[in-house]
Amino acid sequence: RKEVEQDPGPFNVPEGATVAFNCTYSNSASQSFFWYRQDCRKEPKLLMSVYSSGNEDGRFTAQLNRASQYISLLIRDSKLSDSATYLCVVNPGYGGSQGNLIFGKGTKLSVKP
Amino acid sequence: EAGVTQSPTHLIKTRGQQATLRCSPISGHTSVYWYQQALGLGLQFLLWYDEGEERNRGNFPPRFSGRQFPNYSSELNVNALELEDSALYLCASSLLGGGGKTYEQYFGPGTRLTVT
Secondary structure, three states, X not given: OOOEEEOOOOEEEEOOOOEEEEEEEOOOOOOXXXXXXXXXXXXEEEEEEEOOOEEEEOOEEEEEEOOOOEEEEEEOOOOHHHOEEEEEEEEOXXXXXXXXXXXXXXXXXXXXX | OOOOEEEOOEEEEOOOOOEEEEEEOXXXXXXXXXXXXXXXXXXXXXXXXXXXXXXXXXXXXXOEEEEEXXXXXXXXEEOOOOHHXXXXXXXXXXXXXHHHOEOOOEEOOOEEEEEO
């Protein structure tokens, strides 16, 4: 099983749609979780941190299920500017793997007019 | 507040040469991380520095090395360049909390290294 797995997409949705991305991780000891977005040939930008069961920020909601080792990102009322690749990211936490982030390969979202 | 900066933006080298990439973290951040993003692949962790010390390294050969300076800026060196080293090299910085808790990482724009 890969450390962080995401559906690669692409997800093609109309403006105003609600879209959900899923992510699973293999290390049950993982401590913290993030969603980043990455535009083509640009650096990843932090979208949301998920430290407890979930987090909401405007149109974006992230949920964490530690028992199932599953993270989701929900985008409501999609905008054209939401078109990007969304990266599920896990911090394995303490010990030798502390510090580095483990990135999923990303889910590509394309919002159409 | 200035973000993470990296230089150069682009770097073209030939196989066998050495490349040096530079990164300046966000003011107040003591941890610097290096990642490699090869075309079509996800980000792969390379190195983590904090307070001048290498804290962790990813699954890369020893010809990938670096250092962190007293002002917390960092340098990544890649020796004996190979064609497959062509990639976007991203630097990130963060605070480092007590008890090993780490905070969110913020990325610079990257250095695109091309090896011919």
